[in-house]
Amino acid sequence: MGILNVTPDSFSDGGAFERDDRTERTRAAVRAAERLAADGATIVDVGGESTRPGARRVPQGEEAQRVVPVVRALAERGIAVSVDTMNATTAAAALDAGATWINDVSGGRADEAMLPLVADRDTPFVLSHWRGHSIGMNALADYADPAREILDELARARDAAVAAGLAAERIVLDPGLGFAKRAADNWAVLHALPSFVALGHPLLVGASRKRFTADLLAADAPVTDRDLPTAIISALCAREGVWGLRVHDAAVTRIALDVVDAWTRGADHVD
Numbered sequence: 173m174g175i176l177n178v179t180p181d182s183f184s185d186g187g188a189f190e191r192d193d194r195t196e197r198t199r200a201a202v203r204a205a206e207r208l209a210a211d212g213a214t215i216v217d218v219g220g221e222s223t224r225p226g227a228r229r230v231p232q233g234e235e236a237q238r239v240v241p242v243v244r245a246l247a248e249r250g251i252a253v254s255v256d257t258m259n260a261t262t263a264a265a266a267l268d269a270g271a272t273w274i275n276d277v278s279g280g281r282a283d284e285a286m287l288p289l290v291a292d293r294d295t296p297f298v299l300s301h302w303r304g305h306s307i308g309m310n311a312l313a314d315y316a317d318p319a320r321e322i323l324d325e326l327a328r329a330r331d332a333a334v335a336a337g338l339a340a341e342r343i344v345l346d347p348g349l350g351f352a353k354r355a356a357d358n359w360a361v362l363h364a365l366p367s368f369v370a371l372g373h374p375l376l377v378g379a380s381r382k383r384f385t386a387d388l389l390a391a392d393a394p395v396t397d398r399d400l401p402t403a404i405i406s407a408l409c410a411r412e413g414v415w416g417l418r419v420h421d422a423a424v425t426r427i428a429l430d431v432v433d434a435w436t437r438g439a440d441h442v443d
Contacts, residue, residue, distance in 0.1 A: 220236070281302060322347055385405070407432050
């Protein structure tokens, strides 16, 4: 899942497509999405609201103005699109424009209309572990047993979604790395991935360029240097049975996954 942030303030690529003219902004974003697809992304995840730590909410109308034209253009080009939004109104507009996935980092908790919408549209839904909005989520990173608590909270959110009418087979789970989690909490979740896979749903992992990966690099390393630890995490996730990876650099991730595939197929040639 290639990341396409049509935002001015995302932590890694905010402002990449900012233009005075909205049409030019859309064209720039579409060109980037086409590169992601060419580099191996099978889904492009379009977001119009930053969820970096400390980020403030964006008015729903502004979010929709950013993402819906991009979604429509990508759908017309036959590119599979998910929309990264916590707003049911934006989600509905994106689905009408041709999106096939909704990726809600709040797991349907930020907008009470989200789960009924997804249930009614019968669309695939990425449901993440979430404790609160970005502006204050760091203060919510308080765990005694992080992997166990996050697993249990994610399972309860899944149960709430099913109770709201979502088909269980349409739900993808995401442990929400970086959301109300310290570095040690993120690594604890990754170490416990088999338990998350065992919940019985496709699992999406989004570690790409997140702050905890920077701890492995020099203090002054540019954000793009985080693509190397991200690729290694991606390969390890694939070995653990993870369904999907949400990444900025689709090309290097594709190589990492091809290495895993070749490694696995190598067993077919052992005498």
